[in-house]
Every structure is written in structure tokens, then in C-alpha cells.
Amino acid sequence: MPRLSLAALRETITRIEAAGISLHEQAKRVELGHAGADAALGGGLLPGRLHEIYADERDSVSGSAFAAMLALRVSRPGSVVLWVRQGFTAQQCGELSAQGLFDLGIDPDRMLLVKTRNVAEALRAASDSLTCKALGAIMLEVWRQPKSLDLAASRKLTLRAGKSGVTVFLIRVAAAEAMPSAAETRWFVRVQPTPDFVGDWGNPLFEATLARNRHGQTGVWAMEWSSDARVFREVPQNPRARISFAAAGPDPAKPEAPRRSAAG
Amino acid sequence: MPPAELPLVVVAKISNALQLTATDALAVRNGLHAGLPLADARARVPALDVVEADEAADRALIEAIADWCDRFTPLVALDLPYGLLLDVTGCAHLFGGEAALLQSLCGFVRKQEISVQAAIAGTSVAARTLARGTDGVIVQNGNEREAVASLPVTALLQNDKIVYALKRAGLKTIGEVASRSSSELTARFGASFSFLLQQALGENGQPIVPRRPLPDYVAERRFAEPVATAEVILRTIASLASTLENLLEERDQGARRLEASFFRTDGAVRHIALDTGKPLRDATQIAAYYAERLEVLADPVDPGFGFDLVRLSALATEPLEYKAADLEASQDETEIAALIERLSARFGPERITRFLSLDTHVPEHAAAFCPAQRGQGPSAWPQMRLEGEAPRRPLHMLSPPERIDNTMAEFPDGPPARFVWRRAAHRIVRAEGPERIAMEWWRDAEAKTRDYFQLEDEGGRRFWVYRDGLYDREADKQHDREAENQHDREAENPRWFMHGLFA
Secondary structure (H helix, E strand, O other), X not given: OHHHHHHHHHHHHHHHHHHOOOHHHHOOOEOOOOHHHHHHOOOXXXXXXXXXXXXXXXXXXXXXXXXXXXXXXXXXXXXXXXXXXXXXXXXXXXXXXXXXXXXXXXXXXXXXXXXXXXXXXXXXXXXXXXXXXXXXXXXXXXXXXXXXXXXXXXXXXXXXHHHHOOEEEEEEEOOOOOOOOOOOEEEEEEEOOOOOOOOOOOOXXXXXXXEEEOOOOOEEEEXXXXXXXXXEEEOOOOHHHHHXXXXXXXXXXXXXXXXXXXXX | OOOOOOOEEXXXXXXXXXXXXXXXXHHHHOOOOOOOEHHHHHHHOXXXXXXXXXXXXXXXXXXXXXXHHOOOOOOEEEEOOOEEEEOOOOOHHHHOOHHHHHHHHXXXXXXXXXXXXXXXXXXXXXXXXXXXXXXXEEOOOOOHHHHHHOOEHHHOOOOOHHHHHHHHOXXXXXXXXXXXXXXXXXXXXXXXXXXXXXXXXXXXXXXXXXXXXXXXXXXEEEEEEEEOXXXXXXXXXXXXXXXXXXXXXXXXXXXXXXXXXXXXXXXXXXXXXXXXXXXXXXXXXXXXXHHHHHXXXXXXXXXXXXXXXXXXXXXXXXXXXXXXXXXXXXXXXXXXXXXXXXXXXXXXHHHEEEEEEOOOOOHHHOEEEEEHHHOOOOOOOOOOOOOOOOOOOOOEEEEEEEEEEEEEEOOOOOOEEXXXXXXXXXXXXXEEEEEEEOOOOOOOOOOOOEEEEEEEEOOOOEEEEEEEOOXXXXXXXXXXXXXXXXXXXXXXXXXXXXEEEEO
């Protein structure tokens, strides 16, 4: 009898997954701005789900930034974003900088920061806060490969995210390997070197691998973040593309050196 | 064969000589007393067990006993070095009358093998005098004069010049002293002495100065059988919270600082404080916050053999007003405020923060993490990046900045072409800068001006590094008069630091 019910359960799950997602949910997808990624995502990122962003220890800042940018895209304008970090991460990778966020086009005043002593506390903080529908998104930054972050934990996060409609971004820094999880999407993020033909100090560039996508395709893209438009873009492939892009906005002329800010 | 018991004396160095500060009963029978030099004591009784005084330990013990005494009244004062004063006005009936209270207090202290003398009287000085001279006396208001009359003057004052003067004048008991006229005493021993005497005689009672702040509102529950399970404790807190809510409601107040006190049967007392961002009254919320707080205590409340008294007090309160703004505040704002309270109760207010912008150019001081409970003022973040430009400040900032080694620059005052950071070598292909940032002399006079560079290595990783101090030639121009060899040293070995990482 138990075997039968398990089989029935499996069947139900397959049926639900085959059916994909409802039209209502489909309409909620949020475009990232990068044509390739948006196409693979079937129109954009689904809010109210769990999304995982993996980054190497050396690329931890790219992971944080990429997740923060996704969160900015997905969350309602002006809503509060809860960012849960372990105190240890701040020592290892550096503290989040308000001005750094601001320079990426993200309002630091929207950030509510939680610094926990360990992973268990971080998970608990994120999980408990998911009952608060007023939040725009929850960032949960986890270091390495804690045992407590298993399939059950990610299912719980997914379930609660679905109930409240708050999107969860799980940033996995220096994780040895991807763990099985209930996440909607899984990204591997690395820094993308600035192309040689670009003369000046440019926008943040990422090499983003969408390794898992529950309702769509996967892919690898070079993505550029525009701090002004607050969208992702394709990285220009040749100097001409760069020029046409630059012409769209004011010329990012080199600042006269040395820039001087004196306090006093 | 166990060694014969020796008279025990405690000694301390007072005015450069070892003096007895305390003695046991055996030592007293041998004619020793506090204040005697150790050399004299040894002359009288050669075989002594001498222990050095430990003031800190004495203080800790008296504090612990005082903590335990909090169960009788919130008004407990230390009367150092060995005394405690309790204001039991209006409390005694809760413990079955003054005699029962005194008995239960002394019984407990004696159970810990601490000898104690106690008394109850109309003024604190009278009670203290009685406790020093006798034990277990309860004097009704107005009868203090007779009660203290037969006591020696040492019960009133100890180790004091006045005591010797009184003895030389032939006044051995308090009664004899009191028989002299007040003006006579004031002329001879000062106004403070005659005031002390008046209080000992039950006049001019002064309030005691309690060691802990007096709570505005208190709810407590006593248990005949000690309770120990977390479930019962939480339920107790919940019911105390609703009592407190009623008390607060009567006065239209809300609590800003709460304290739960757990009195263990063995005398240990644990206080758990809880600060709130806004005046709080709702019992369900108070109970919920305490549930959060108690669950994550690094050092959990250990019930031992159980608690026999749990108390919830509001230490600080504020009027709880429903402003028009509160009604207008969006549902979202209310929810976020509740979330902040919940998380703060659980993890501690200092761990739930928001960015606070500070008006300074020094990068590490430009923003602070401010407890979110304190609310948020309008922040002004400077627009450093022009439109179309890339970020000028990194997303991750190292605190403190980390030294980078093996820096090599293509030209002397330029950015490093390669460096080693955290044991990894980086070859730089792209650099922007310098951005010169002068330190604030009022913060740190020693801090040097920094030249910041934005660097990108072969792999595309972007760093924010700075050279600590100006490059030699510039430095000479700016600080002509300063010692030149110092600059030479700096120029030879400019120190570079990693301050942040760009996305």
C-alpha cells in the first residue's frame, strides 16, 4: 500500500511538472534585459521562487553583485530587500559597501542586513522572514558546503517563497559542488574580462551559466550590467558595437587624473 | 590525623602593613578582631590560618545574595562591605508577614553556609544597627529607641575614630550616647553623626538607593513546585506578558525595555533583557519576542533544579500613542517593522542593521551599520559615478584593508603592474586612477593621504587598491620641513593595500 501511494505521488509530481506553470505565473516573469537569457527563461525570471547563484571564492563579489542585480529586477520598486550573511563571510570576502551598491544602481536604503553567527542561524533568519510578504526579496549568502543546507531545506524555502511571493536568492560562495535542490534556476557566475578593444573602465561583466532551469532551457552568456538603466545587456562583440552603445548615453570620458577628494 | 582547627583570619595590606579584615568565631574567642595588625595577632596566637582578602570575590558573593534577595522586593541596596538593605514596605504580607520573611531569607542564606544576622525596623539605619548588634529582631515603628539602647556603639559605627572618642568619653552603648543632647553631639562629632544617630533611633528615615533600576511595571509568578521545562517557562512568560499588558494599558504606556528574571531554587538569578524599537504592549508580541530570544541564547537559561519565581518587568516605558502617521503607514511598513523587531529579538539588535550614510570622504567611514530598530532617517548617498560611467566604489570592502606584496609599478608613481594578494599573483592589464583621498586629521593625525587605483587583472577581476602615503617627490613638496630620511624610506618601500573588490 505505501508503495502504491508513493507511485501515485510521483505520478502527480510528473504531471504537475509536465504541465509547466500556469499562465498567471507566466505573466509574472520579469525580464532581465539580456535577450538570450530572457529567451531561455521563457520571458524572464520567476518571482516567488528559489534561485541559486554559485560563485567561486575568488568570484564571490561577482556572485553577490549578480544576485543583487537579479533581486533588483525581480523585486517591487522601493521594497525592502533582506540580505542574510554569515559574519564569517564578511571577513573572508569583505563587507557589503553601501556606496558600492549605490554605484551599481541599487538603493542602499532598501537593504536590511542580517549578520548571523552560523549557517543554521542564517537559514532560520531567511526561512522565518519568508512569512513577511512586504519584503521584495531575500538574499541568503552561504559559505562553502554546510550539511544543514540540504534538499529538505531548499524545499522548505521554495514552499515558503511560493506562499508569500517573496523571491529567494541563495548565493553559494566557494561551494565545492552543486547540491540537489528544489531551486527554480541555478546560475554559475564568473567574472568576464573586459574585451581588449574597450579602452575605458567599463560596466561590470559576467559570464553567467544557467545550469538548471525548471521551466525552460539552459545556456551560457556574457552579460553586462548597466547601472544607469538597471538592466542586463549583451556584451558588445566588437569596437563598433561599443561605439553605438556609447553613443546612446553621454560619453563616458576618462576623468581627469588625479581625481581628488579631500576631506577637511 | 586531621590537623587541629586553627583560628582563621583574613588579612589585607592596609597602610603598608598586613591587617586583619575579618576573623572566624574561633579567632574571636582567642581575642582577635578586625583591624588588628597581623604581627600583633601572631604575637597573641602564634598558630593562625591566614588567608589573603579577595575583595572582588567578596563583592561577587554579596551581589549574588543581593540578586537572590530581589525576589522579596525590587528595592535592594548594597551596604558594603558586608551588608544588604531591603525596603520591604508593603511586601511582607506576600511572604506571610515580616517574621516569616526574615526567617525564609536567613534560612536560605544559612543553607549556603554563610552566617547572617538580620533585623527589620522602621529605618534602614536602625535595621542595620540592630542586625549588627543582635539577630532576628523585628521592631515596630516607633520602638527603635528602646531596641537599640542597649547595643554597643560599634553597631552604629565601625572602625571609626568617633567610636574611640565615644568610648573614651565613657559612652559605651547607643542608649548612653542618645541620652546626651543633640547639640552637644553635633558640636563634638559633627552633624552627620547626630543625623546617623537620629536614624538609628527610628527618626528621619531615608529611602535606600536600590542597586538595580526600579522597574516601572512588574508582573511575577511564584511556584510552590519549581518549574524547569521550556514549555512551562514560555507559558509563564506569556501569562506575565498579559498581566503586564493590562498594567501598561491603564497608563497608556508601552515598554521600550523589558527584563525577564528567572530565580532558581538554588539562589542563582538570571536576567534576560529585551529592547524594543517602538513602545510595545501587545502580550502576544512580547511573548513571541521572548520565545525567539530564549531559543537562541548562546548561554541558555539553565533551570538547574527549577525556578521558583519568574518575573517580567518593564524597565523603561514610553507613552504609546497612536499617531495619525501610524494609521497612514502602509501595511508594508508595519510588516517590515514587525519583522525587524522579531529578528532583533532573536539575533540581537546589533545584528539586524541598515546602512547609515556618514558625511565623509574616507571610504571606510563613509557608511555605518546602524541597528535597524532605531529606525531610518533619510540617507544621502553621494553621486560619485557620472551617468554612463562604471562604478567608482567596490561592492565588497575589506575591513581592515589588507596589505598586498611584491608590487611592481611600470613607472614610479603609477599603479602596480603586478602584485600578490592572499598568496595569489595578479598581473594587471587595466588600471584607472589615481583618485587621491586625504585622510581626516581630526580622526587620525598619523593617517597618510592615499592614492586609490582601480585595477583589472588578466582574469577580469577588479580590485580597489591604494598606496599609503604620497609618492616621494610630491611628498617632499608638501612636507618640506619634515624629516627627509623618513620620506626616503617610504619611497623605497611604498606600502600598498587591497581595500575592495569590484563586481
